[in-house]
Amino acid sequence: xxxxxxxxxxxxxxxxxxGEFHVLKDINLDVKMGEKIVICGPSGSGKSTMxxxxxxxxxxxxxxxxxxGVILNNDLKNIGQIRKEVGMVFQHxxxxxxxxxxxxxxxxxxxxxxxxxxxxxxxxxxxxxxxKIPDQANKFPGQLSGGxxxxxAIARSLCMNPRVMxxxxxxxxLDPEMIKEVLDVMVELAGxxxxxxxxxxxxxxxxxxxxxxxxxxxxxxxxxxxxxxxxNNPQSERTKLFLSQVLGH
Amino acid sequence: MSEFVPKPARPAPITEIGAxxxxxxxxxxxxxNTVITLLTAYVLWSVxxxxxxxxxxxxxxxxxxxxxxxxxxxxxxxxxxxxxxFMYGFYPxxxxxxxxxxxxxxxxxxxxxxxxxxxxxxxxxxLALTVxxxxxxxxxYGGFGLEVIPTHRxxxxxxxxxxxxxxxxxxxPIGVVLALGRRSEMPVIRMVCVIFxxxxxxxxxITILFMASVMLPLFFVGGTDADKLMRxxxxxxMFQSAxxxxxxxxxxxxxxxxxxxxxxxxxxxxWQKMFLVVLPQAxxxxxxxxxNTLISLFKDTSLIVIIGLLDILxxxxxxxxxxxxxxxxxEGYLFVAFMFWIFCFSMSRYSIYLENKLxxxxxx
Numbered sequence: 001x002x003x004x005x006x007x008x009x010x011x012x013x014x015x016x017x018x019g020e021f022h023v024l025k026d027i028n029l030d031v032k033m034g035e036k037i038v039i040c041g042p043s044g045s046g047k048s049t050m051x052x053x054x055x056x057x058x059x060x061x062x063x064x065x066x067x068x069g070v071i072l073n074n075d076l077k078n079i080g081q082i083r084k085e086v087g088m089v090f091q092h093x094x095x096x097x098x099x100x101x102x103x104x105x106x107x108x109x110x111x112x113x114x115x116x117x118x119x120x121x122x123x124x125x126x127x128x129x130x131x132k133i134p135d136q137a138n139k140f141p142g143q144l145s146g147g148x149x150x151x152x153a154i155a156r157s158l159c160m161n162p163r164v165m166x167x168x169x170x171x172x173x174l175d176p177e178m179i180k181e182v183l184d185v186m187v188e189l190a191g192x193x194x195x196x197x198x199x200x201x202x203x204x205x206x207x208x209x210x211x212x213x214x215x216x217x218x219x220x221x222x223x224x225x226x227x228x229x230x231x232n233n234p235q236s237e238r239t240k241l242f243l244s245q246v247l248g249h
Numbered sequence: 250m251s252e253f254v255p256k257p258a259r260p261a262p263i264t265e266i267g268a269x270x271x272x273x274x275x276x277x278x279x280x281x282n283t284v285i286t287l288l289t290a291y292v293l294w295s296v297x298x299x300x301x302x303x304x305x306x307x308x309x310x311x312x313x314x315x316x317x318x319x320x321x322x323x324x325x326x327x328x329x330x331x332x333x334x335f336m337y338g339f340y341p342x343x344x345x346x347x348x349x350x351x352x353x354x355x356x357x358x359x360x361x362x363x364x365x366x367x368x369x370x371x372x373x374x375x376l377a378l379t380v381x382x383x384x385x386x387x388x389x390y391g392g393f394g395l396e397v398i399p400t401h402r403x404x405x406x407x408x409x410x411x412x413x414x415x416x417x418x419x420x421x422p423i424g425v426v427l428a429l430g431r432r433s434e435m436p437v438i439r440m441v442c443v444i445f446x447x448x449x450x451x452x453x454x455i456t457i458l459f460m461a462s463v464m465l466p467l468f469f470v471g472g473t474d475a476d477k478l479m480r481x482x483x484x485x486x487m488f489q490s491a492x493x494x495x496x497x498x499x500x501x502x503x504x505x506x507x508x509x510x511x512x513x514x515x516x517x518x519x520w521q522k523m524f525l526v527v528l529p530q531a532x533x534x535x536x537x538x539x540x541n542t543l544i545s546l547f548k549d550t551s552l553i554v555i556i557g558l559l560d561i562l563x564x565x566x567x568x569x570x571x572x573x574x575x576x577x578x579x580e581g582y583l584f585v586a587f588m589f590w591i592f593c594f595s596m597s598r599y600s601i602y603l604e605n606k607l608x609x610x611x612x613x
Contacts, residue, residue, distance in 0.1 A: 057510050083516035094511030098529050107525060108515035160515065 007066075008033045008164055008195055009054060014063035016049060023049050024060065025219040031164070036196045038206040038227075041216035042242060047199045050216070051166045054197070055086045068163060084112065087157030091169040093149045095141040101128070101152050102137040105159045113160070120159070127155040131185050147178030151185055158189075165189070167198040203246055207231060215239050304583075315574060327577045328584050331568045335561055335584070338404015344396065348407045351388040354381065355414075363599065365606075378418075400478035404559040406588060408478075412485060412550040412560070413592075417543050419486045424493025429523060431498055442494070449491035454552055457484040462556035481553050489546050496542055500535035501527065533607045540600035544593045561585055 009031035016024040023046045031037060039047045052058040053065060056072055056079045065072040067082045095104050105124035109115040115123075128134045131151035133144075141149050150170055157165060167186065171179040183205050190196055190209040200206070206213050206227055213230040215223045215238075223230070223239045231247075234240045264270055276286040307322025310329070318324035328335070337345060358381060361373040389411070391397035403411070430442035449457070461484040462477060504527060512522040554563040565581040568574060 055514055057513060080516055080518070083514060086514075088514040090507060090511065090514075092505075092507050094507040094514075096508065096511065096526050096530075098533075108517060111521050111525065112516045112518075156515070 006033065007031060008068055009197075010064070010066040011050075011054075012064040012066075014050075014053065014060050014065060016046075016053065016058065016060045016062075023219050024053070027063070027219075027221060029214070029221065031195065031197065033163075034193050034195055035211045036190050036194075036209050037198065037212045037214060038210040039197065039199045039214045039216060040201065040203075040206065040242075040246075041222075045216040046219040047214075047216045048168050051168060051197050051199055054164075054166060055083050055088055057088075080112075084160060085162055086164045086166060087160060087162035088166045089150070089153050089157055089168065089170045091172050093141070093146075093153045093173075095149055095153055095156070097141050100138050100140055101133070101144070104141065104152060105156045108156070109159050124155070124159050127158045128152070130158070130188075131155045132181075145178060146174045147181045150174065150178075150182045154182075154185055154189070164195045164197065167196065167200065169199050169201070171200065171202055201246065203231070215242065217242070315577075323580050323583075324577050325580060327568075327574055327580050331564075331574075334405060334568060335564050336405045337407050338559055338564060339402040340398060340404070340407065341396075341402070344398060347388045347395070347398075351385045352407075352410070354384065400476055401558075403478065405564045406561045408553075408558060409547075409550050409560040411478075412482065412553065413543075413547045415482055416485045416489050416546050416550070420489035420493045420546070421539070423486065423490035425497050425528070427490060427494035428497035428501060431494065432501060446491045446494050449487050450495070452488075454485070454488050454549055455555060457488055458552060458556050460484070477556065478558060481556060481558060485546070485550070485553075489542065492542050493539070496535055496538035497531070499538060500531035503534045504530055533604070536600050536604050536607075540596055544596055547593060547596070548589060561588060 007030045009029070011027050011029040014024055014027040015022070027050060029050075039051065041047050049058055053060045054067060054072075059074075060072075068085050070078050070081050070085075072078060072082055095101075096107070099107065102121060102124055105128065106117065106120040109120040109123065110117055125134055125137065128137055131154055133148055133151055133155075136144055136148060136152070141152065144152065154165075154170075170186070171182055174182060179202070183202060186196070186198070186205065187209055196209075198205075198210075210227045212224055213227050214221055215230070215234075215236075217238055223234065223236050225235070230239075231243065234243055261270075264273060277283045303322045305322075307320045308325055309318045309320055309322065310325050312318065312326040313330060315324065315326070317326050333342065333345070337348060340348065358373065358377040361367050362370065362377060367373075387393055387395060389398070389403070389407075390400070427442050427446055430438050431446065433439045433442070458481055461480040465480055508526055508530065509522065512526040517525065551560055551562040553560060554566070559567060562585050565585050569578050569581050
């Protein structure tokens with residue numbers, strides 16, 4: 001176990017290739033407990049790949065990834081332990097359409113944590129209340145709006161009581177008027193001290209909650225800084241160009 | 250401002266609704282359509298009327314020999330006299346109660362498991378998959394005080410059902426495992442599964458049955474002569490599971506990658522992911538394919554006639570060769586066709602019912 005002040009995630013010289021293509025180049029990153037990090041960059045820059053490496057949805061070929069003191073390698077036990085500690089929210093929600101909202105939330109606690117069903121349901125209802133949709137608990141995901149589905153996905157992850165939450169473009173697939181309800185939940189979660197890594201294009205969210213903004217391009221971390229310096233005083237030309245395009249309109 | 254009052258609805262004109270409206274729209278909407286309708290009606294009339302006359306009106310139903318078939322229509326006496334043979338083969342007559350009981354139990358379990366309102370499904374499934382096979386084996390084959398009836402005396406519909414049922418029940422799980430293996434990330438497992446599937450799928454069932462009955466005993470030098478029915482069954486199961494595996498693989502591939510990743514990210518193990526998330530969704534997609542395979546398996550069981558086991562078709566063909574009953578092939582084959590059709594049609598209807606039931610809950 002790491003101490004509250006220590007790093008919960010460490011990436012050391014991480015490299016990854018898709019066949020011949022070098023996606024991640026010497027990535028170094030330390031994430032402190034309770035830190036909120038927003039990762040931005042143009043598409044294809046490797047930002048999603050990077051956070052997907054953290055819970056081993058993608059495999060890295062070189063370097064070390066250490067999550068909560070556990071080294072991520074091909075050992076299934078380590079992978080399982082890390083996935084228990086790390087929650088993930090996807091762009092397309094990835095809810096299970098054949099299960100109700102409540103069953104989506106209780107599935108992993110019951111089967112992975114061996115929690116009794118009653119207790120799992122109680123916890124699930126608690127988190128569904130926190131994302132403000134307890135009344136939808138017995139509906140199927142297909143009956144909900146995109147924003148509601150994404151909030152269910154957040155609640156589903158929280159039910160495993162993770163120490164870190166990864167968000168992979170959580171609002172990119174949503175209609176404009178639904179983005180806010182998801183971001184509100186994320187802001188609230190940040191306020192409660194959750195460690196968060198968030199790949200997003202929502203610069204307003206970055207300004208509001210991030211402790212650090214990371215800018216990636218071509219598989220490298222180009223710049224990282226606190227949001228104020230990042231947005232007002234970007235160091236590299238590449239960052240300036242990106243910001244002018246993202247914030248330009 | 251006057252209040253809005255909707256006009257009262259008037260009944261539709263007679264040409265739009267009812268039998269007349271339907272006929273106008275579907276049968277007589279244009280000149281070519283009318284011609285086709287009349288032609289079809291003529292063909293149906295000229296085929297159906299003589300057939301119905303032959304099969305029902307002029308048919309002979311009761312009697313004990315061909316001498317009772319005098320009216321010139323179908324001689325169903327042939328079927329009724331031989332009925333027991335068609336059902337049980339050469340199974341001893343005083344033991345008919347044994348397959349009967351096994352069949353009644355089977356129907357009971359099917360009703361238990363297939364009608365949603367009956368409770369204790371889990372218990373029913375466990376009993377049906379553990380206790381029932383043993384019970385059915387003892388009932389059909391013998392042992393525990395029951396006279397042993399060797400499998401070469403089995404035949405008729407009973408043999409057809411035994412082959413089809415065991416083929417179905419065993420081939421599905423093997424097929425699922427093979428399909429998962431074929432999509433496995435472990436190269437050795439994947440290769441073994443691909444070779445297995447492609448081998449059995451590339452060989453005709455007839456060849457497999459021949460191999461099972463002729464070649465296999467050659468390899469077992471000195472008496473380990475497995476039962477002929479058992480050998481045929483193993484061949485059928487291998488063949489069908491290869492087909493089943495490809496149906497299941499199709500279902501697995503129809504699922505989005507996100508479902509696998511969602512389950513992974515929550516920390517579910519491989520088997521939890523497959524059985525809790527992937528297969529329940531894939532099953533829904535696979536139902537038409539699975540039932541298609543089951544129906545073709547059911548009909549393929551007739552092929553065992555080439556290794557000397559007589560299923561219902563084999564029994565009928567044998568009866569047709571009997572000099573006492575020469576000349577009634579139409580009745581015999583119609584009867585077989587009808588029996589096959591009943592089973593295949595009910596499988597098909599149940600699959601449609603299942604699809605509808607699973608579809609209303611949620612969209613994919």
